[in-house]
Amino acid sequence: MTTWIIQTDAPGDGPRLAVKDAIDVAGLPTTAGCRAIAERAEPAAADAPVVASARARGARIAGKANLNELCMAADGVNPWSGTPVNPLDPSRVPGGSSSGSAVAVATGEADVAFGTDTSGSIRIPAACCGIAGLKTTGGRVPLDGVYPLSPTLDVVGPMGRDVAAVVLGMGLIEPGFTPVPYDASLPVARLRVPGVDPAIDAAVDDALRRLGPFADVTSAHYEEAATVNGVIVSAEGWEQNGHLLGDPAKLSGRIHRRIQQMKDVSEAGMLDWALGARKTLRAELDAILARHAAIALPVLTCVAPEPDEADESDLLLTALTGQVNVAGLPAFALPVPLPGSHLPASVQLIGPAGGEERLCGLAAALEAALA
Incomplete structure (x- = not known):
């Protein structure tokens, strides 16, 4: 049951949709996976626009999926609402923060799921659970009715067992969404970042x-932008969630410490530097994408780790993902075979804004080539 915060039994024959419990569903409370929020949450008066759009397209709401507390971690571990079980290997973390969304899809309990992504929270659990997921362009999908962590970095996107299911999810969000066939005349740019398992x-x-x-390419700013993501998340996350420090008994120890760290970083006066670095990274990636179909690199530096390997700072899991949120670009996570392992690797394909x-x-072309 730890896959879900709330399960529902919606009638009909449309696709079963798991909705991360940071997104409003009419008649159900939004808990953000946090006791402090859950104890005062009222049933949502209306669907978030992404849910309303999906419902209008015939989707059946399968339930509100579990997540990391307040969307503030990347391992999927939640001491209050429970931790979804990684279906590929129960000894490994499911990834987060959209943990339940990934597990619901991977186990077949949902045909498609909606997650949110601030520093990798769609792509990381997709990689850990061997499914596909799409982090959308910043601002493309409405965030009304979505619990805020870092509003300038937060996005909503679909997750599915394969590319077709992710496309289905985008069609639920945007009616008429249609993939454009891959143009092989434009090469993919392969970005290499230190610290990845060979x-x-x-x-x-x-x-x-x-x-x-x-084509191999380099970036002078990609590594640094992981820190940029942390500074922006801290400044905006403190503004959104700092009031919760007043009720520490209703937060896990890790999240209480994380909110305190957000306060400390916010007071360090680094936001102006981070916003300048954000523009620099976006310009660099845009220049690469002007000459290539996409930028490719792994989602994770390693396979899904065991819980005691996922450090409290989340740096092991988010080392390669939060930079895409900083740049505001879309990124598709797709599992790829990892010889000699029962767990897959995952590639993220970064595209131009709105692409x-x-x-x-x-x-889809890569998935077909791997079949």
């Missing part, structure tokens, strides 16, 4: 070769 890097390279030649249609076409 076997993971090799798996991503092997997968990309199925599509054809790719989800082409990104889904590229992901």
Whole structure:
């Protein structure tokens, strides 16, 4: 039951949709996976626009899916609402913060799921559970009715067992969404970042070769932008959630410490630096994307870790993902084979702003090449 905060039994024959419990569903409370929020949460008066759109397209709400407390971690572990079980290996974390959304899809309890992503929270659980997920362009999908962590970084996006299910999810959000077939005349740019397990890097390279030649590229700012993400999340997260420090008994110890750290970072006066670095990263990635179909790199530096390997800072899990939120670009996470392992690797394909249609076409071509 730890996959869900609330399960529902919606009639009909439309796709079963799991909704992360940070997104409003009419008649149900939104808990954000947190006791402090749950104890005062009233049933939502209306669906969030993304849910209303999905319902209008015939989706059946399967329930509100579990998540990391307040969306503030990336391992999927929640001491209050429970931790969803990774269906690929119960000894490994499911990833987060959209943990229940990923597990519901991976176990077949939902056909598609909606998650949120601030520093990788769609892509990380997708990678851990061996499914697909799409972090959308910043601002493309309305955030009304979505619990805020960092409003300038937060996005909503779909998760599914394969590319077709993710496309279905985008169609529930945006009627008429249609992938654009991959244009092989534009090479994929392969970005390499230090600290990745060589076997993971090799798996991503092997997968990309199925599509054809790719071009190695470098970034002077990608690594640094992980810190930029942390500064922005801290400044905005403190503004959104700082009031919860007044009721520490209703927060887990980790999240209480994290909110205190947000306060400390906010008071350090680093936000102006982070906003300047954000523009620099976006300009650099835009320049690469002007000459390439997408930028490819792993989602994770390693396979899904065991709980005691996922450090409190989340740096092991978010080392490669939060930069995409800083840049405001879309990114598609797709599992790829990892020879010698029962767990997959996952590649993230980063596209230009507003380029989800082409990104889904590229992901479909890669998925077909791997079949």
